[in-house]
Amino acid sequence: MAKIVNSWNDWDPLKRVIVGRCDNSMIPPEEPATSEKVPVDSEMRGMWGLRPLATVERGNECLENLVKAVEDRGVVVDRPTPLQWNQAIGTPDFRNDSMMTCMPPRDILLTIGNEIMASANSFRCRYFEYLAYWPLMKQYFDEDPEFKWTQAPRPRLTDASYKHNYYDEKITLEERLVRTANKDFVTTEVEPMWDAADVMRMGKDLFIQHGLTTNRTAMEWFQRYYPELRVHAMNFPGDPYPIHIDATFVPLRPGLIINNPHRHPAEGQLAIFEANDWEVVDAAQPAHDEPPALCYSSVWLSMNCLVLDPKTVIVEASEVHQQEQMDKLGMNVVPVDLRDAYPFGGGLHCSTADVYREGGCEDYFP
């Protein structure tokens, strides 16, 4: 029996990874948590249904580019099993007219050491997304006797989980920024809610973004669940749509982080990095002025890279400025054409979930 699952950070040598699939992806109907996250001027506002088939096929082609790039470097790739995401769902607490997708896996699966935990997402449409990964979890469970297969406490997602009338179409960008600065988000604190992509793993330390998708109760839950780890809340007051830390604050190797220049950490939150001589550099400008059509994310997916080892990083092929910066920072850059997968939920880091990286649980902030 082999050791299949092990990963403590985002930079140790990658040996096995899950890459998402775009099949059957939906633009989900609006619901309490999602309307806050779709920019007011987005063409996706008010629209829902199956994503056009040609875009699904093209998104899958992009993901195949990524699969090939990592397999060529000896990384084993696993894929989820998509469901018919257009089915309506219900629990005792809510009904929703559809699910969403199994892109990106990074939002759903959190790997910490020999454990993979399915998250506690605040979107109702993502409530059953974990099912796409259950065949893989069973396989790892059968093949790796040390693998811990875990599901975080499931949120109920009743109306009490969201602030009512929080979203208002007339809200300006400035008002949004005031809310972010005041840590005033659409979710309440009645239960832990979190997306795995808000959790940045750095060995003994977890840095977790508090924003529209992850609340403070989740951080308290993490600290009790992992008493041997240190949990740090992070806020980025410059982000009007604070969702997922991996287009904001991205480690490349021990001692080096690229930071979105519009989203610096809140006062005092850099201190631990400075005290331990980490370099935090502003990321290069994105190569694009706009995200692709029908995309939820910002142009800053430019910095959403996949580190293969502390000297090698995959960067999206059109992001020439980010590639150049990585090169100057001493990384070997592998370009992969992935931009047409962005609308399905994100860039290179988002599109994956760690299964195995070499290395153990180090203390980078002694």
Ligand code: NVA
């Ligand atoms: N909120 C982020 C998504 C990161 C994957 C952005 O669009 O910049």
